[in-house]
Amino acid sequence: MNIKDIKQPFIETFPGDFSGNPMQRITPKVVFSTTLPAGFESPQLIAFNEKLSDEIGLGKFEDTDLDFLVGNNLPANIQSYATAYAGHQFGNWAGQLGDGRAILAGEIINSSGQKTEIQWKGSGATPYSRHADGRAVLRSSVREYLMSEAMYHLGVPTTRALSLCFTGENVIRDMMYDGNPQNEKGAVIIRTAESFLRFGHYELASAQREYNTLQELLDYTIQNYFPEIISSDTEKYKDFFKNVCTRTADMITEWFRVGFVHGVMNTDNMSILGLTIDYGPYSMMDEYDLNFTPNTTDLPGRRYAFGKQGQISQWNLWQLANALHPIIKDEKFLEDTLNNYGTYFWETHDKMLCKKFGFDELLEGDEEFFSNWQGLMQELQFDHTLFFNQLEKLKVESDLKSLFKDISYTDLTDDLLKKLAHFIEKYKERLSKNSISKEESLHLMQKTNPKFILRNYLLYQCIDEVNEGKTELLKKLTHALENPYHEIYPEFSVKRPGNYDDISGCSTLSCSS
Template sequence: MNIENIKQPFIKIFPGDFSGNTIQRNTPKVLFSTVDPVGFEKPELIVFNEKLSEEIGLGKFEEKDLDFLVGNNIPENIQTYATAYAGHQFGNWAGQLGDGRAILAGEITNDSSKKTEIQWKGAGATPYSRHADGRAVLRSSVREYLMSEAMFHLGVPTTRALSLSFTGEDVVRDMMYSGNPQKEKGAVVVRTAESFLRFGHFELMSAQQEYDTLYKLVNFTIDNYYPEITSEGIQKYKDFFESVCKKTADLMVEWFRVGFVHGVMNTDNMSILGLTIDYGPYSMMDEYDLNFTPNTTDLPGRRYAFGKQGQISQWNLWQLANALHPIIKDEQFLEKTLNEFGDYFWKSHDNILCKKFGFDQLLDGDEEFFTNWQGLMQELKLDYTLFFNQLEKIDDENDLKFLFERVSYIFLDTEKLLKIENFINTYKARIGRNLISNEESINLMKKTNPKFILRNFLLYQCIEEINIGKTNILDKLITALENPYKEINSEFSIKRPSEYDDISGCSMLSCSS
């Protein structure tokens, strides 16, 4: 790999702590601290993303590159570092946070001048580890590697994963915070993104009243990641905030389209570029439930439930607005922009629902149709992804009982089947108002609704198999997630089997996941 081409503009621009001290502490008035990965004696590569490596400009993998992928023997041209940020966690101000188990190598530029940041996750403690060890276990690393790649191929903005490796050491974790810590295999993920900047980076500088650095950070972000913004003065910063709001709303709609629930939407987990970032206690939707949260830490309030993600993203943007106020200095503009967020989100939300149902445009009465559909889905516990897959097959010849029994998590008696039949009749009538052909409608659905989603029970099976040294499921999952709009493996296109309902890591997870 071409690691000698990695550059580090970030640490050349912003104030930092170059002591290399990994003792957990506050680091006021700096945006990063230099830190070395801990190093591992017996690493073992599990999977390497060759396509991504070529795309971002790192080139082909050689055996000697394994050291770099786990943070060993860092070349002299690279000064590794972790960034400081702040954030609101579960609605409460948490003060200084930072990269607790993430260490940045820098950025690389490919032949098309596209820049990509490269980061280890699980390579050791940083000043921001908050008394933790900075390591990562296999299960969380597999989940991050596979889901970030799955989201990319679904067409959802996301960080990506370059490699997954065993570290050769055990890590002690209490998976469900139940007072029962266990040894687990350690692992390191190398992940990439255009940038890992978060809302929390801006919150930290604003909270510390480091306004000169805040100005530098905003200008750096606009110059490097928002080239479409060409305005000057205060308008430049207003356009920036409006763009962040739009990107964030677009991301929430994409999450809704594919049925993704993040599980821990703290402001420090919100990307300034509108990327899905930090894959912890996430879940793809099985049975449709607006109140579903996969995160045990989010109970009983369910702040980050599936149906609240749009609302929470707006709340997070309010916190970003507060952080940027010292620069923008226009309360009316900020309030107006945030109030318009809801209108933009719901319009986009309804438009994506139209595509999921094969409607060519939003018509009067569609909002009531969508509301009735949501009620049906929740009452009959229908599988979100499989429901739309079955809807593509609807015609006058179909047996509705056969089609929908395989997508429900409860028994469908005569009364429940009648409700489905009534809904399908309403749906057919609505399709009849389309200005496009039935074939075009079906094609629209097929492009919008995935055939494959990376369900938690599949991840659980994969992790269990990797733990015993096998990668058969891993290989199959990678093929399937790279082709989510095709049915590559019919064995994966099923609802969650009942035997996985109460297994940790399949239905509910913790922030340790």
């Protein structure tokens, strides 16, 4: 890899140097702290994303690159660092947080001028680790490595994963926070993004009343990541906030399209660029349930349930607006922009649902149709992804029980089948209002509805195998997730097997990583 081409995007712009000392501490008036990865004596490569490496300009992997992938023996041109940010966690102000297990190596610029930040996750403590060890376990690292790439290939804005390595160390984690800590294998991933800036970076500067730093950070962000903003003075900050709102709504809409539940939508886990970031206790949805949350920490309130992700994103944007108010200084603008967010989001969401059903445009009455569909899905306990796959196969002569019985997580009684039949008739009526052909409608569905999603039970199986040193399923899942709109492995296009219900680390997940 071309490691010597890595540059420092942040470090020459904002003050803050703690000389590489990773002691955990409060760091007021600081945007970043220089720090070094812990270093590992016996690392082992598990997976390397050759396609991504070529795309961002790092080139092919060589055996001598293994040290860099875990943060060992860094080249002289690299000064690694961690950033400070704040955030609202589960609706409460948490104060200073920061990169507790993530350390930035720098930025690579490829031959097309594309900038990509490179970050280790799990490589050791930083000044923001809050008395934790800065390590990561294998299970959470496999989950982030695979799912971030799965989301990318699904067409969802996201960070991406370059590599996955064993560290050769064991770390102790209490996975379910039940007083039963266990030794687990440690791992490091390298993840990439155009930028890892979060809502929390701006919240921290504002909360500390460091308004000059806040404005500098905004100017830096706009100049480097929002080239479409050409206004000046206060207007550029207003355009910035509107752009962040739009990107966030578009990202959440994509989550709804593929059935993704983030599980921990704290403001410090919200990307300023509208990227899916921090793959903690997430899940792809099996049976459709607006109230589903994969995160045990989110029970019983279910703040971050699937169906609430739109309103929570708006709440998070309110917190960002509060942080930016000292610079924008226009309460009415901020209020109007946030009030308009809901209108834009739900209109975008419903247009997305139109494509999933094969409708060419949003018509009056579609909102009621979608609402009825949501109720039916929950009552029939249909698998979200498989429902649309089967709907694409619907013919005039189709027997509904035969077509849909294998995608339900309950028995389809005669009463439920009658309700399904009624809905299908309404669906056919709505299809008849299309101005496109049946073939065009089907094509619209096929490019919108994935055939493969990375389900939790598949990840659970994969983690078990990788833990034993096996990578066959990892490679198979990687091939499948790179082609999510094609059914490459029919055995993956089935509903979750019953023996994976209520299994810790599969159907239920914690924030432990």
